[in-house]
Each structure stands twice: as structure tokens, then as C-alpha cells.
Amino acid sequence: MTTHAANEADWQGWQRSWDRQQEWYMPDREERFRVMLDVVEAVVGPEPRVLDLACGTGSISDRVLRRMPKATTVGIDRDPALLAIARGSFRDDARATFVTADLSDPDWPSALPGGPFDAVLTATALHWLRTEPLRELYGQLAGVVREGGVFMNADHMPEESTPRLNAAVHLFEERGRERRRAEGALDWGGWWQELAKDPALREVAQERFELFGNPAEVRHDHNSEEFQNAEWHAGALRAAGFAEARAVWASPTDGLVVGLR
Template sequence: MSQLGIDWTGWLQRWDDQQAGYLPDREEQFTLMLEIVERLTGTPERFVDLACGPGSISARATTRFPGAAITGVDLDPFLLEIAKQAVASDRVRFEEADLRAAGWDGVLGDRPVDAVCSATALHWLDPADLSTLAQTLAQRIRPGGVFLNADTMRLGPTEVPRLDALAVELRDEIWSTSHANGVEDWATWWKAAAAEPAFTDLLAEREERFRDRHKGRDITLTDTVEAFRKAGFAEVAVLGQVADKHLFTAIR
């Protein structure tokens, strides 16, 4: 227990369990992600958990890279509070920033970063937002540094319609099987959070912050590859895939 008598670590674990219902090998994906970071960059000195939510990647990075300075970035005030309370370390700081806003990367400081990792978050962006984000990251990640994103990326309903539809079908079957076996889903997790009186103000702020945010079409894998190639990343590839969930990797 900590501030407000809330078991913040428990809420982070509950989030991880809920998210694993959408990607059953999520823990293995995180392990692979950090392994790729180390193999490509060595032990990172400056590591960024982008759209960090409650700090799932940050928590694992503190263990894997005990000497790294880690920055988690997100806009959600509620999930950020979980991160701040549950991933307490003098090597980790969590910053509020809107990835759609110009200059958001000021929270990263002046020095280049070695690695930027994200998971199950950037699909909320529009393709144009992703392109701008790639350009920003190209300026912030040092040459030879790496960006990784484990997330849903459609294969392309116009480019490969049958394969895209099959990938979505397989993904939906994974989700339905997980939830049929009793794994908590996204809506139930948020309903439980709303039932906790200590979260009322944070959730009200969250509701106001995201009230008018518009999202266009889904980001495709092609969008992602093209955005990071155009931004000047030297190599881009998928190093893991389950249905339409990809572990996208880009070397600066």
C-alpha cells in the first residue's frame, strides 16, 4: 500500500494481467524487446518508455538495465499516477506529454537517447501523427540507437484484404479465448478503477483530457515502415508477429 491507501503495484499487475488477455505472450514480447535493445545498443544509458501507461515497460527496464536513466512519457494522468507510485526508483521519472503536440519531446532533455520502446499504445494515433512522431524520434535517438513498438498494426485492408481480414479474425479469436477463460478485459478493468473513490479526480481529469480527441483510420504496418524509413532510420523490420500484433524495430 502507498499514497491514499491504494495498492498501486496491485493495480499495475492487474493492468498487466488484463493486457495479457489481448497478447498472451506479452511477457515474452517484453523480454525480447529488451534483449533486442541490448544486442543493438549495448546496455543503454538513456531509455524511453513511450506512451508508457502505468509503467509496464519501465518496470521491466529497471531490472534489465539497472544503470539506465529511464523516462516514461504519457498523457493519461491516471495511468501516469499508477506508474509514479508503482515503479518508484531514483533512476526513473515519468513525464506528462501529448505525442500529438509540437515540442512534446522537450520532456526528454537535451541529450540523445539510446532506445525508445512502446507497447499497445501508438495505434491510437493517426497515420499522419505517426509520421510526425517518427520524424521527432529520428532527432532524439542517437545514431545506432533503436526504436521498438509492440502493437496492433493492420496488414492493410486495401493492400492485402484477405490476409488483413484473416489476421483480424485470428486476433479476435485470441481475445475471445482469453476472456472466455476468465481473463479480465479492458472495459472491466476501467469499470473497476471507476469504482474506486480515490481515483475519482484523476479519472475526471482523464475524461476531460481525452474528450475531444479524434482518431482517423487504423495505422497499418505499411504506414509504420514508410514513416520510419522516410524519417531516416537506417533499418526497419518486424522481429515478431502474432496475427496483426507486430514487434516493429527501427535502427537509427
Template sequence: MDPYIANPLAWQESWDRQQEAYLPDREHRIASMLDAVDAVVGDDAAPRVLDLAGGTGSISLRTLARFPSARMTLVDLDPALLAIAAASLGDRATIVTADLRRPDWRADLAPGTYDAVLTATALHWLPANRVADLYAEIHELLRPGGVFVNADHMPDDGLPGLSKRLVERADRRREQRYAAGVVLSWSAWWEHVAGDPALAPLVRRRFEIFPAGPHTEWTPPISWHVDTLRSAGFTEVGPLWRGGADAAVAGVC
């Protein structure tokens, strides 16, 4: 039985604020992703959208706000974040627990049926060879003309020095906000979640799944993603959005 989360929307807001400390332009990048969905579905009022590594459901909630009849599927492995997502989304989305580190993560998903697969700030914790394989697996899930968008830290190859300075600038500003108590850090947020009676057992399970933390912080330049998506079979590939050293790259089947 799923745990009863008394205040899922409050946890959603708390997660959003914590994430925005890392990503001040987070809403802009998600809006650009949804623009791409709008462009490929046309007059379809009920697009099929897969929220990959969807966590608490931030992308799913914004997709449903934009496309109220969207048929959402959210995939993640983190039990605590999935509990918040399930409580927030209710019957508006299908929740799938799956491990993207394994090729069988698609076992409960129908190939060739999704209009869009969206993911943000998540795949950087996978190693290079797994991301390359994952891009090919995502391609198989999309219908012809469907779109995949990955938004993450993707420096511009032509601006290595400036990208580094932009990241350092963002790090300094974030640490200043933490010091002033404006927003919770990643670790402080998890400490708060662990204090919730319903979520505490799930947090313990999460750290058993990710004993050293999930992140490898492997963040290649955007050219790597473009080349790898082309190799995975996407016919159109390119940057959809950029903000500093972050970008969203899109691939169309």
C-alpha cells in the same frame, strides 16, 4: 501532490492481466524489444531508455529488471495510468506528462541522447499524419546508433485474408474468457479503477482528456511503418518480431 496509491503493484498486475487478454504474447514482444536495446548498448550498464506512451510503466519495469541501472523516462498523458506508474517506479524513472498529439511533447526531453525509444500497443490511436511526424520527432531524440521499436497491430501485407481470420479467432477467444470471468475487459478494468478512492478523480480527469476514448484504431500494415520510418531518417528499418497480425518494427539511427 501525487495521490497515495496503496497497492500499485496490484494495479500493475491487474493491468497486465487485462492487457494479456488482448495480447497473449505480450511478454515475448517486450522481450524482443529489450533484446534490441541490449544489442545497441553493448557493455553499457546504464542505457537511457524512453518509454513512450508508457501507461502504467509495464515496459519500464521490465527494462529495469533487465538493466537495473537503466535511466528510464516514461512519457504519457493519462493521469490515472501515470499515477500507477509513478507509485510503482518511484525514483527509478522520470515521469513526464505530455500529449503526443502535439509536436511540443518533447519540450522536457534532451535531443540526441536516448539509446532506445520503446512503445507498445499505443500509437494506433493517433492519425496517420501525426504518427509520421512523431516518427521524425523520435528520430531526433535518439543518439546515433540508437534504436526505436514500436510493437502494435501491424498486419502482413501479403496475408490480408489470413490476418483477418487470425484477428477474428483472437477476438472469439478473448470474448470467451470475458464470459467465463477469467479476466477483466478494458471497460470493466476502468470501472474497477474508478472505484478506488485515490484513483477515481484521475479517472474522471482521464475521460475529460479523452472524452470519446483515445482510440482511432488506425492500424496500417507493417509496410507503411517501414516506409514511414525510412522517410523519417532511420538508416536501418525492418520487422523485429511478429506474432499473428501483430508485429514490432525497429528503426536504427
């Protein structure tokens, strides 16, 4: 199985491309990262050991290490293509480690190099899980975060009690995305299509498509039906063993929920 793409890949170029693609969906992406790191520093200080959960290309690890140079990070993900970019991007940085594991496997914590962690952070990733698997994951995370440590999840957290507002925001955001698309921005499927054209990443992209499907060819390659609101996330974290949990940031469609052990 391919685990690393060839060295010719423009790792930093693909990191920047990933950020632009994600910002096509979330223009406020950096704001949620800023709030996330503010909370980390407030709760566990400026030298945390961080688990970047469902890390993708290592976007959170990158922000943590730039802001807190004495921090260390462990990124965990299942996607071989995104992990290839992460490993290539951080190949010269001993502070960052990346491991391959499937969060749907109950034994995934055994893949981690040590623990528990001061902070476990994730963004726009756990919506891949449906409600009950996500509840089970939160139960596992209570054992991965040290006492006094913090877990944060920034993700889609719609509030169904405001349907008119939701419809207006949806239309507004769609118009913004179409405007950015006209300016040359890539959406999710388009980004993967471009990645698969890179000779240095073609094999690892195909490996990814065999696992999850090709986003350029399937309309939904992950859960798009079950989204929980911020109150549900906070309640599930408290039920899992976190001492405190609440939302600390929100946009009209997304939220950032914190659980304190």
C-alpha cells in the same frame, strides 16, 4: 489538476491488473517485450538510457529495469490515471522518471529531461495516432534517438493482403478472449470501470475521462480505423532519417518494427 493519486492506492496491485487486462488482448505480450529488450541490449548494451514513449503504467520501464539494473528510464504520457499508477509504482526507484506531455503537441520533446536517448521504446500505444500525425511523430523521434541508438514500436500492424487468414485469426482470438472473459478477465472498458471505483484513484480517473472519454461508456475512445502494416512503419522511419528499419517480430495481427539511427 490532479497529478498524483493518494498514497493509499495499491500501486503494484493495479500494475498487475493492468498487465492482466492487456494480456486479455495480447497473450504474447511478454514475448514482444523480450524481443524488444534483446534488440536494445544487442544494439546499445546493458546500461541504456531509455525513453518509454506513451508509457502508460510503465510496463516497458518495469521490464527494462528488471532485466538491466543499471539502465535508467524516462516515461512520457498524457493519461493522468495511468501516470499516477506509474509514479506510485516507481516512487522508490530513482532510475525511473515520468513526465506528462501530449505527443500531438509539436513541442513535446521539450518536456523531456535531457536527451537524446540510447533507445526509445513503445508498445500498443501509437495506434492512437492516425497516419499523418504518426509520420510526423517519427520525424520528431529521429532527433530524440542518438546516433547509433534504436527506436522500437510494437503495435497493431495488420496485413490487408491476407483477408482469409485475417478473418480466421480474428475469430480464433475472439473465442480466446471470450473464454478468458468467462474466467474473470477484464477487458479495456471493464478495467477502467474498476479503477474508477477505487477511492484513491477516483479523482484521477475522472480527470482521464474528461480528457479522453470513459472507455466503459464509449465504444471507441481512440483511433480504430487507420492501421499501417510493418512495411509502412519501416518505410516511414527510413524517410524520417533512420539509417535502417525493418520488422524483427510478428504475430498474425501485430508487429515489432525497429529503426536504427
